[in-house]
Amino acid sequence: MTSLSPLLKQATPLVVDHALGSWIHATDGKAYLDFTTGIGVTSTGHCHPRVVEAARDQVGKIIHAQYTTVMHKPLLALTEKLGEVLPAGLDSVFYANSGSEAVEAAIRLARMATGRPNIIVFQGGFHGRTVAAASLTTAGTRFSAGFSPLMSGVHMSAFPYAYRYGWDEASTVAFALKELDYLLQTRTAPNDTAAFLIEPALGDGGYLPTPPAFLEGLRERADRHGIQLIFDEVQAGVGRMGKFWGHQYSTATPDIIVTAKGIASGFPISAIAASTETMSKGWPGSQGGTYGGNAVSAAAGVATLDVVREEGLVENSRIRGEQLQAGLKEIQGRFPVIGDVRGKGLMLGIEFTAEDGTPDAATAGAVQQATTAQGLLSLTCGPSGNVVRLIPALVVTAEEISTGLERFEAAVGAVVG
Ligand code: PMP
Numbered sequence: 001m002t003s004l005s006p007l008l009k010q011a012t013p014l015v016v017d018h019a020l021g022s023w024i025h026a027t028d029g030k031a032y033l034d035f036t037t038g039i040g041v042t043s044t045g046h047c048h049p050r051v052v053e054a055a056r057d058q059v060g061k062i063i064h065a066q067y068t069t070v071m072h073k074p075l076l077a078l079t080e081k082l083g084e085v086l087p088a089g090l091d092s093v094f095y096a097n098s099g100s101e102a103v104e105a106a107i108r109l110a111r112m113a114t115g116r117p118n119i120i121v122f123q124g125g126f127h128g129r130t131v132a133a134a135s136l137t138t139a140g141t142r143f144s145a146g147f148s149p150l151m152s153g154v155h156m157s158a159f160p161y162a163y164r165y166g167w168d169e170a171s172t173v174a175f176a177l178k179e180l181d182y183l184l185q186t187r188t189a190p191n192d193t194a195a196f197l198i199e200p201a202l203g204d205g206g207y208l209p210t211p212p213a214f215l216e217g218l219r220e221r222a223d224r225h226g227i228q229l230i231f232d233e234v235q236a237g238v239g240r241m242g243k244f245w246g247h248q249y250s251t252a253t254p255d256i257i258v259t260a261k262g263i264a265s266g267f268p269i270s271a272i273a274a275s276t277e278t279m280s281k282g283w284p285g286s287q288g289g290t291y292g293g294n295a296v297s298a299a300a301g302v303a304t305l306d307v308v309r310e311e312g313l314v315e316n317s318r319i320r321g322e323q324l325q326a327g328l329k330e331i332q333g334r335f336p337v338i339g340d341v342r343g344k345g346l347m348l349g350i351e352f353t354a355e356d357g358t359p360d361a362a363t364a365g366a367v368q369q370a371t372t373a374q375g376l377l378s379l380t381c382g383p384s385g386n387v388v389r390l391i392p393a394l395v396v397t398a399e400e401i402s403t404g405l406e407r408f409e410a411a412v413g414a415v416v417g
Helices: 050-057 073-085 097-116 129-134 169-186 212-223 295-310 313-334 361-373 398-416
Strands: 016-020 023-026 032-034 093-095 118-122 154-157 193-196 228-232 254-258 270-274 338-345 347-352 378-381 387-390
Touching: 023 228, 032 398, 050 295, 073 270, 073 295, 093 097, 093 295, 097 129, 097 228, 097 270, 118 169, 154 169, 169 212, 193 212, 212 228, 228 347, 295 313, 313 338, 313 347, 313 398, 347 361, 361 378, 361 387, 361 398
Parallel strands: 118 154, 118 193, 193 228, 228 254
Antiparallel strands: 016 023, 023 032, 093 270, 254 270, 338 347, 347 387, 378 387
16 A cells, blocks of 8 residues: 655644634544644635635636746736735745745845855755755754755855853844854855845744844845845745734845745745846746746735735734743743743744753653644744744634643643643
8 A cells, every 4th residue: 555655754643634714623533723834834724715715716717827828817916915015125026836946046046136156044044845945954954964965055154043052132143243254254255145045033943033133234244245135934924923024023124035835825836026126137037937826826825915914914923922922931930841932923932951951852842742632733843853833823813822822731741740
C-alpha cells in the first residue's frame, strides 16, 4: 500500500473532516481549537463564507487562465485592492504561488535592479524550502542539511535577539547593526550587495519580532549604499502582527515586499511588489510561471482583503493578541520552564528554557503534543525547536482565546506537573 513519505514531519496525527472559523473537526469525532491556521495561512478562519462563495463563483467562470497569456478579472481586482494596502511607492506587482517562489523572485528582481550579486540575510531567518530559498534560510540547519551546495552569494549577519543575548533591546540592535557594517566592510562590499532580506518577525526562526530600530537601521544603510531592502511579509503580513504589515511598527519601508500565506485564506498565491522603476530594471519574461496568479486564488484573495477590512480583523488581531499574550504571561508566572513570552498581534511565541536559560526543546515538543490532547492545535519553531508558537485565525473571539489559554495551561501542567 502506498503511504505518505517519512520525509514529512507530522505535528499531529489528526485527519480533518471539516473546519469552520477557528475550529477543526477531525475524523476522530473531536473538535480542535486551531491555533496553527495551516502555519499562519487561514487568516479569515477556516472556510469563511465569503471566501468560499468567491472561490465557488470563480470556479464556474474560469479556473486557470495563465495571466501572462490571458489576463483575468480577479487578478486585476486583487492588484487594485493590494494597492490600497501596499507601502507608498510600491505600485507594481506580480504573482507566484508560494512564499518560497516569491522570495526567489524578489532576489532575482533585486539583483537585476542593482546589477549586484550578493544578498545579506539575518540569523534565524526563514525564507522557504526551494534550494535558493533554503540558501537564504538560517533558521536551522535542518532546512538545508544534506542537500548542499546551496546558492552562492548569500551572507548572514546578526539578528538582534535580546532575550538570547541577555542584553536590552537597544544594545542588541546597536550590536547587530555594527556586525552588519563590519560584514559590509570585510566580506561583501556595498557595491557587491544587492539586498538585505529580513522578516518583520522571525517566523520559523522563533517567533521573535524584529526590533523597529533594527529595520530603521537597515533602511538607513540601504539608502546610503543603494542596497534594496526586502521585507519578507509571508508569515507576518496581512494583519497577523496586529498591523496590516508587520514592518509597520517601524518607520522603515521596503523597496520590495513579498506576501503570501494570509493573503488568500488558504488558496495558493503570493505577490511581489516594488516600484515601477525597480521593476523596469528587469526584462519582460524574467519573472512568471505557469500557475502564478491563479484565478480562483485571486478571487479568494479579493474576498480575503474585503473581509479583513470590513470585519476589522487587523484591529481584532491586535486586541485578541494582547489578551492572549497577557494570559500567556500569567501562565509563565506559574511555570518557570517558560523563559520568554513574546510577539505582536496573533503571532506569539513561548520559549521553553532549562533553569540555566538553555533552550529546552524536549519540553516544548512535549507541550506541543500535549496541546493536541487538550483539544488545542499548536506548533513549535526556533533554531533549537524550543519555542511553541500560537497562530490563531484573525477572526478568533475573546471566548476562544480564553479556551485556548485554559487548554495551553493544562498542556503545560500535564508535561511539567
Ligand atoms: N517566508 C516566510 C517568512 C515564511 O514563513 C515561509 C513559510 N513558512 C516562506 C517564506 C516560504 O513559504 P512557502 O512555504 O509558501 O514556500
